[in-house]
């Protein structure tokens with residue numbers, strides 16, 4: 001298979017320290033919404049018009065691993081009108097996928113002074129979306145009803161008074177909730193519009209389309225922050241447990257291309273080993289056949305993105321670090337929850353624009369906006385490869401497609 005990443009590219013270590021995190025964004029108030037959340041279609045104008053092309057596909061034959069330069073302006077967004085109501089996925093009780101309802105009359109969120117209003121073109125799902133919907137974080141969640149969604153790519157259609165760096169018309173991407181579990185936004189990205197603090201966004205890399213950009217923020221921020229917290233640096237080795245998921249597929253690339261890892265090993269099931277290698281893994285371990293604990297190698301950092309923290313600590317070098325994203329933690333492992341910041345995305349933009357780090361979109365997607373429940377059901381199988389993306393988020397586009 002064609003190598004996905006150039007082995008001749010010079011690796012540059014980013015290494016600038018991230019700014020200290022600031023205060024948690026308050027959740028939007030209940031008055032943001034117009035209850036009841038019916039699925040009755042209103043005649044709300046949807047100003048999004050698309051000159052469409054599918055996201056870039058398939059360098060690897062089976063996975064959508066892509067950063068190939070695209071033609072400019074593949075999607076045209078009419079930003080002249082912002083309606084008062086919008087379509088959005090909403091739940092007003094915790095539960096399984098069936099609590100999700102597509103409503104046509106959710107109030108478009110208002111914009112605080114430090115926020116911009118983004119016309120959403122694409123969004124991506126993360127496990128935190130369904131764990132939150134299942135009620136696992138009720139103690140720190142914002143109030144119901146909830147429009148889910150952290151990851152967004154879209155176009156700025158309105159700016160708050162204190163916004164300095166972004167303007168109407170800018171194409172942006174980001175993770176809209178600064179703290180994933182602590183008061184995440186009530187009005188998320190699975191909607192036609194979402195309000196986001198300027199500091200959580202970055203300009204969309206020019207060579208990525210909206211679906212690719214939406215696939216990145218939460219997962220790549222998690223990988224980057226975890227590597228920083230682990231003190232990862234050029235010349236160190238890393239084992240990624242779950243290299244094929246949303247976080248792992250980006251983490252492999254960031255560790256290698258951005259931090260300059262000397263060796264990256266990663267686990268996945270048999271059919272995904274080829275993908276791991278294409279992303280830059282030096283060693284792809286088939287967890288269905290081999291137990292990584294039994295292999296002779298030890299690593300400077302073990303990054304657990306599946307919940308194997310107790311086993312992970314057995315293969316770390318003395319003095320090394322074990323990063324755990326989910327499940328039990330044993331010493332010397334530590335767990336953290338990602339903090340969203342546009343600064344990280346801006347730092348990574350050159351790597352994304354050049355294709356050194358590529359978006360990995362699950363080939364079952366992108367899922368159109370009306371198939372979000374299907375997209376969630378798929379993500380919840382724990383078998384997704386790369387990111388599950390929702391695109392396009394535009395009724396006009398969907399109707400256009402149906403008419404064809």
Ligand SMILES: NC(=O)c1ccc[n+]([C@@H]2O[C@H](COP(=O)([O-])OP(=O)(O)OC[C@H]3O[C@@H](n4cnc5c(N)ncnc54)[C@H](OP(=O)(O)O)[C@@H]3O)[C@@H](O)[C@H]2O)c1
Pocket residue numbers: 126127128180218219222241242243244245246247248267268269270272287305306324325326336337338379382383384385386
């Ligand atoms: N703490 C934080 O801030 C933070 C941030 C992001 C994510 N997370 C958590 O981290 C976890 C991973 O997130 P994600 O978005 O990467 O999930 P994901 O995309 O849903 O992960 C799916 C992948 O898991 C792999 N997998 C399943 N069982 C495995 C095993 N035993 N060993 C290795 N791989 C296995 C699957 O590969 P196969 O089909 O080959 O099995 C599949 O490709 C989730 O629990 C998420 O909630 C935490």
